[in-house]
Amino acid sequence: MKILHLDTNHPLLINQLKILGFDNHENYSDSKAEIQNIIHQYDGFIIRSRFKIDSTFLDAATNLKFIGRVGAGLENINCDYAESKGITLIAAPEGNRNAVGEHSLAMLLSLFNKLNKADAEVRQGKWLREDNRGLELDGKTVGLIGYGNMGKAFAKKLRGFDVDVLCYDIKLNVDDKNATQVSLATLQEKADVLSLHIPETTSTLNMVNSSLINGFKKAFWLINTARGKSVVTSDLVDALKSGKILGAGLDVLEYEKASFEDLFTDNKMPEAFKYLINSEHVLLSPHVAGWTIESKEKLAQTIVDKIKAKFC
Numbered sequence: 001m002k003i004l005h006l007d008t009n010h011p012l013l014i015n016q017l018k019i020l021g022f023d024n025h026e027n028y029s030d031s032k033a034e035i036q037n038i039i040h041q042y043d044g045f046i047i048r049s050r051f052k053i054d055s056t057f058l059d060a061a062t063n064l065k066f067i068g069r070v071g072a073g074l075e076n077i078n079c080d081y082a083e084s085k086g087i088t089l090i091a092a093p094e095g096n097r098n099a100v101g102e103h104s105l106a107m108l109l110s111l112f113n114k115l116n117k118a119d120a121e122v123r124q125g126k127w128l129r130e131d132n133r134g135l136e137l138d139g140k141t142v143g144l145i146g147y148g149n150m151g152k153a154f155a156k157k158l159r160g161f162d163v164d165v166l167c168y169d170i171k172l173n174v175d176d177k178n179a180t181q182v183s184l185a186t187l188q189e190k191a192d193v194l195s196l197h198i199p200e201t202t203s204t205l206n207m208v209n210s211s212l213i214n215g216f217k218k219a220f221w222l223i224n225t226a227r228g229k230s231v232v233t234s235d236l237v238d239a240l241k242s243g244k245i246l247g248a249g250l251d252v253l254e255y256e257k258a259s260f261e262d263l264f265t266d267n268k269m270p271e272a273f274k275y276l277i278n279s280e281h282v283l284l285s286p287h288v289a290g291w292t293i294e295s296k297e298k299l300a301q302t303i304v305d306k307i308k309a310k311f312c
Contacts, residue, residue, distance in 0.1 A: 001043040001065070001311065006035065006050050009070050010300035013046070017304060020312055036060045046070060046303065053077040058085060066090060066310070068303045072097070072150065072290060075200040075227070090306045093149035095299030096290030101153030103289035104195055104225050107249030110283055111221060112137060117280045138162040143191030145207075146226065147174045147181065151197035155179040166190060170203070188215045195223040196230055210235040213244055221247050225289035228252035233272040240281060247281040251289040260286075 002023045005014065014024045025042070027035060032051045039045065039061040046068040047053070053067065055078050064087050067077060072093040079089055110116060113134035121128055140163050144151045147167035155165050155178035165179040168187045175181035187194075194216070198204045208222070208231040222245050224231055233254045239245040255263060255273055263269045276282045 002041060004035075004039070004042045004045040006045055007048040007070065009046070009048070009303075010296050012297065013070070013300035013304060016301075017307065020304075020308055022307075032057070039064070044068065044307070047076075049076055051076075053082070055081045058082055058087070061087075066307065068092075068307060070095075070299050070303055072100075073199045073227075088310060090303060090310075092299045092302035092306070095302040096292070096295040097149040097153040098298075099292040099295040100150045100197075100225050100289045101155075101157045102292075103251060103285070104154045104197075104223050104249075105157045107223050107225070107251070107283055107285075108193060108195070108221065109137065111247040111249055111281075114280075116283050140164075140192040141166060141190045142193040142195065143168070143187040143220075144179060144195050144197055145169075145184075145187070146197035146199075147171075147179060148197065150226065151195075152176065152178065154195060154197065164190070185215075188212075189217045191216065191220055192218060193221045193223065196226040198226050198230060200227040200229060204230045206230070206232050208232065208236070210238065213239045216244070219244055219246050221245070221249075223249045225249075225251040228254045228256045228287075233270070233276070237272045237275045240275070240279060247283075248276075249283045250276070251285045252287050253284075256287060 002025065003017060005024060005026045006028070008028055017024055036057050039057065040063055043063055044066040048070050053076060058078065058081055066088040067082060068090040069077065070092060072091060074089055074091050077089065082089055114132045118132040138161055142158060142163050142165050144155060144165065144167040147169040151167060155167070158165055159178060166182045166187050167175055167179040168182060168184045196208070204227065206229070213235060231254060236245065236248060240248065255270065263273060276284065
């Protein structure tokens with residue numbers, strides 16, 4: 001079987017597939033149109049997020065048996081159409097779930113203890129102890145929307161704290177010893193912290209909007225290491241201004257795209273984003289929650305193992 005690799009990954013991915021007898025080809029620079037012209041030659045391809053795999057591309061892939069995505073989700077692939085053509089879809093949420101769980105916890109603790117604010121002030125010669133008095137996580141209720149690989153990993157990290165962990169998921173009976181599954185209404189009633197662990201789908205697009213936010217009984221903290229478009233940024237900013245949301249840790253943004261840096265040129269930055277980058281109550285990172293030295297290797301290994309199990 002011939003495999004086309006469209007993004008660079010940990011070298012073990014190609015090395016182990018070669019040992020298993022696969023013929024590996026690498027193309028990291030050609031345009032989507034150029035790749036589409038040759039994709040019929042391949043039995044499988046492996047991608048991260050280089051471009052979207054739509055129905056036109058899949059129609060050109062006449063010999064395709066599988067697509068491997070070195071990441072947690074498959075939202076850049078027309079999954080329904082691919083599956084209708086008998087193409088096996090392989091993702092690797094097991095590979096970076098621990099990294100996401102740790103990053104979610106790190107963001108929450110940093111916000112509670114004002115670490116980003118305190119660090120900046122000390123570097124400016126300010127020693128403001130009372131202004132930087134923090135909160136303790138113990139005694140709080142953490143609510144998770146989405147309780148798959150990522151939500152379960154975060155809940156496991158929270159076991160060392162005296163907290164109640166609640167989860168809401170569209171699937172039934174997903175809870176375990178680390179979290180209690182509840183209705184969305186119950187989560188909104190009890191949560192002090194909301195952490196998102198959901199894929200990007202039509203039902204999660206703009207999920208965190210003013211209606212959902214105002215449905216929370218208490219002011220709360222928001223952590224999003226899932227997908228940026230699940231949160232309406234302008235509604236988040238309104239809630240930060242009103243105090244309904246006490247602080248936000250955002251690893252993903254509504255504005256994510258290849259030209260993210262263009263937002264910082266003259267007159268291109270949305271007002272809501274200006275507020276986020278200037279707020280001491282907001283912690284930002286560039287979609288790296290699942291992006292660790294260890295996860296790079298584990299993601300690649302997961303893809304190899306799944307291809308081996310299916311096709312060897």
